[in-house]
Amino acid sequence: MPPVQADTAPSPIRRVREAERKRQVILAAALELFSRLGVDGTSLDRVAERADMSKTNLIYYYPTKDALYEAVLNRVLSSWLTPLDEINTANTPEQAIRRYVREKMIFSRDNAAASRLFCFEILHGAPVLGGYLRETLRPIVEAKSKVIRHWIRQGRMAAVDPQQLLFSLWATTQTFADFASQIETLGDQTLADPAFFERSVDHVTQLFLARIRLPG
Amino acid sequence: MPPVQADTAPSPIRRVREAERKRQVILAAALELFSRLGVDGTSLDRVAERADMSKTNLIYYYPTKDALYEAVLNRVLSSWLTPLDEINTANTPEQAIRRYVREKMIFSRDNAAASRLFCFEILHGAPVLGGYLRETLRPIVEAKSKVIRHWIRQGRMAAVDPQQLLFSLWATTQTFADFASQIETLGDQTLADPAFFERSVDHVTQLFLARIRLPG
DNA sequence: GTCTATATCCCGATAGAC
């Protein structure tokens, strides 16, 4: 029976895994700080401190601040999009709205930092994500618009500009993450409170269901 | 006939006015840069350059960067609120929605920088505006909520959570300013384009009118 | 991979002449 791998001679595999784990710790720390203070408002010193390592060490994993920022953004991007999967022809329009809104609100509750970071990037004019918006998100928007137009043509929902509908859906759900501090101050309420969460999901859902409902 | 006031001996009044004009130039320059690059991402050097004066001179008018930031925020605040005036009992609910949405969209079109700056501040957790939100905006929200509840009790609009309604109204209208670069990339459209502006106003208006419409 | 030490630069703010 071979001895358990000792710390003094870690296998290459273990070393790679350990490196990967450290990268994740760094990205999590950076996301938290960037999303609250902005990239320019966050020093690498503080990121390193939060990731429990030296700044030099952090720079070993991500050689420049820009590289770190890009890595944080990319890590977060895909999860931002997954709720959109609900907008497909296998669902009814009402199901699609209900499920999309709920999923996106869960995202706003559980990944507020990611949402805020995305908001920062767009406010800056999308200097890093510009290409992604054009090449990845835009085709998705067009595909989803096609689904919506299909539903409208079939007479299964009221006629609504698909792009505008998507913009409104994003705005109403993201506001609970991006403007959380305002909402909290004005109403003493957080999505972490289950009652407020359900009330918010319900409000946004009803807003859109009323709009897509067919007359008569 | 007295000679026109010479430059070498300006009257105290003229001096004050000139100082006031300079302050406005500085605030406009700072607003433009802060709202795009963030406060931390903007150097006083660049603000001074845009305001066409030396940095030392700028500091003479606003002794610290924080003071400048506060001045910019305060200058912008009141105009952000004025559309809310439309939510009053002299209007019908439908009029209120129609007018509020249009005014707010005009604000998003013509004062996008102000809207973005406000967004930055909230993303940061409202370190400067926190007190203002609590002491000024919150009473306003409560007053407007009262108006909405009044309309509901009178059976003039469907039952909607007033606070949630206000949050959604803000979100759907501000997104055209704060997320303008995203909207532009995804749809090649700007609020500066009159056709797109009208289409957007109409979309948002119909979204809320459908929701407050009474059944039957 | 991690450390200490340090280079280099930029920024906010001050001092003091005019």
Place this chain on the structure above:
DNA sequence: GTCTATCGGGATATAGAC
């Protein structure tokens, strides 16, 4: 009120030992 000169601090990033 505006200028030149400069201070002091903090930030990103590098060099090189271990």
